[in-house]
Amino acid sequence: MSEQPRDSSAPTLFTWEFATDPYPAYAWLREHAPVYRTTLPSGVDAWLVTRYADARKALADPRLSKNPQRHSAAAHAKGKVGIPGEQRADLMTHLLNIDPPDHTRLRRLVSTAFTPRRVAAFAPRVQTLTDQLIDAFEERGEADLIHEFAFPLPIYAICDLLGVPREDQDDFRDWAGAMIRHGGGPRGGVARAVKRIRAYLGELIHRKRLELVERREEEDGEDLISGLIRAGDHGEHLTENEAAAMAFILLFAGFETTVNLIGNGVYALLRHPEQRAVMQRALEEGDERLLAAGVEELLRYDGPVEIATWRFATEPLTLAGQRIAEGEPVLVVLAAADRDPERFAEPDVLDLTRRDNQHLGYGHGIHYCLGAPLARLEAQTAIATLLRRLPGLRLAADPEDLRWRGGLIMRGLRTLPVTWNSAD
Numbered sequence: 001m002s003e004q005p006r007d008s009s010a011p012t013l014f015t016w017e018f019a020t021d022p023y024p025a026y027a028w029l030r031e032h033a034p035v036y037r038t039t040l041p042s043g044v045d046a047w048l049v050t051r052y053a054d055a056r057k058a059l060a061d062p063r064l065s066k067n068p069q070r071h072s073a074a075a076h077a078k079g080k081v082g083i084p085g086e087q088r089a090d091l092m093t094h095l096l097n098i099d100p101p102d103h104t105r106l107r108r109l110v111s112t113a114f115t116p117r118r119v120a121a122f123a124p125r126v127q128t129l130t131d132q133l134i135d136a137f138e139e140r141g142e143a144d145l146i147h148e149f150a151f152p153l154p155i156y157a158i159c160d161l162l163g164v165p166r167e168d169q170d171d172f173r174d175w176a177g178a179m180i181r182h183g184g185g186p187r188g189g190v191a192r193a194v195k196r197i198r199a200y201l202g203e204l205i206h207r208k209r210l211e212l213v214e215r216r217e218e219e220d221g222e223d224l225i226s227g228l229i230r231a232g233d234h235g236e237h238l239t240e241n242e243a244a245a246m247a248f249i250l251l252f253a254g255f256e257t258t259v260n261l262i263g264n265g266v267y268a269l270l271r272h273p274e275q276r277a278v279m280q281r282a283l284e285e286g287d288e289r290l291l292a293a294g295v296e297e298l299l300r301y302d303g304p305v306e307i308a309t310w311r312f313a314t315e316p317l318t319l320a321g322q323r324i325a326e327g328e329p330v331l332v333v334l335a336a337a338d339r340d341p342e343r344f345a346e347p348d349v350l351d352l353t354r355r356d357n358q359h360l361g362y363g364h365g366i367h368y369c370l371g372a373p374l375a376r377l378e379a380q381t382a383i384a385t386l387l388r389r390l391p392g393l394r395l396a397a398d399p400e401d402l403r404w405r406g407g408l409i410m411r412g413l414r415t416l417p418v419t420w421n422s423a424d
């Protein structure tokens with residue numbers, strides 16, 4: 001890797017304390033080493049980009065490729081692999097691992113199927129799912145909001161949207177659980193779950209294709225996988241593998257992210273009673289604008305995607321004065337950029353009424369989150385319904401005792417024990 005000056009006061013990253021609260025370490029990096037070389041727990045060396053302006057530039061820089069095969073040959077020679085996407089070839093050739101022109105073609109294709117209209121039409125279903133999940137624990141007066149609420153909601157929602165039949169959705173719930181539990185590494189439970197998902201998606205796509213042959217016209221409420229196949233048949237070609245990879249990325253980009261937006265968001269509200277009161281008042285007054293703005297602020301303050309997915313230099317380049325060699329991985333730290341005092345006034349303060357809140361929580365540039373409208377719908381529905389139905393909601397654990405998952409990309413709680421007065 002290219003060299004950088006050493007500084008003995010640099011914080012230690014990726015420890016348990018860091019996973020609990022990475023923000024002081026990011027503040028140090030932003031100030032002293034805004035493009036910082038580190039060795040990740042997997043043994044791979046990478047550059048961390050922590051300032052807002054640099055992060056935004058890097059996310060839109062065409063010299064940074066998303067293709068893991070661009071990772072330097074030197075790292076492979078040293079046996080330093082561990083980048084998701086390198087080993088599990090076929091499902092991994094999805095939007096977040098490809099560059100133009102393939103990315104442009106596939107993104108256009110999926111955009112014709114994954115429209116804001118389709119998402120908006122899905123709102124009543126998300127509301128029903130949310131209410132059913134709360135019904136299941138309301139009487140008990142206590143719950144773990146991660147396992148009983150934040151986790152099941154997005155998996156059922158995205159399965160419905162894709163067109164996975166209801167009777168198969170619990171399998172997906174188990175596979176998704178296996179992927180989260182094992183922290184996204186390439187081994188064991190994850191590899192098995194990915195294999196099952198691949199086989200299942202292959203069959204499902206085949207079945208939907210046959211159904212489409214019999215039914216030539218688009219029908220109201222057609223699912224996303226059918227929409228995708230139809231778009232592929234009418235325009236640019238979509239291979240079976242590309243369709244499976246697309247379904248896979250929609251499931252998994254849309255799953256743990258949303259779990260953590262709901263989890264981190266509710267947790268932040270419970271820790272900031274005055275902000276929670278602002279939200280509760282807005283809900284009583286039917287102020288949908290504050291609900292929407294508030295969820296954006298929760299995303300900026302403690303968003304689910306701590307670090308954007310992998311990027312690799314396709315040529316030697318300089319970022320904020322730092323030389324980066326060809327093939328070196330560059331990780332844009334969204335959580336650090338979104339607390340940059342150069343961009344946000346009092347960035348460490350949670351302020352649901354904040355204006356000028358162009359956070360990077362959904363990324364930026366050509367890989368900007370495709371599912372942002374769905375994520376917003378789910379998070380707003382979940383948080384609003386929870387606070388409306390359980391206004392006395394409070395934390396049932398000492399914050400010191402809560403555990404964070406500690407993965408590289410995602411930031412989220414393992415559990416979120418809560419309680420409320422049954423008279424609520």
Ligand code: HEM
Nearest residue numbers: 095096253254257258261308309362363367369370371375
């Ligand atoms: C991309 C965040 C929910 C689908 C991204 C990226 C971010 C992000 C930061 C860009 C990553 C990068 O450039 O490295 C989030 C957050 C979510 C969320 C914070 C929820 C709270 C969803 C949902 C879906 C989804 C619900 C779909 C069902 C995608 C896809 C991409 C993406 C397909 C790749 C787009 C591309 O490469 O062109 N998301 N996401 N996301 N997201 Fe989301």
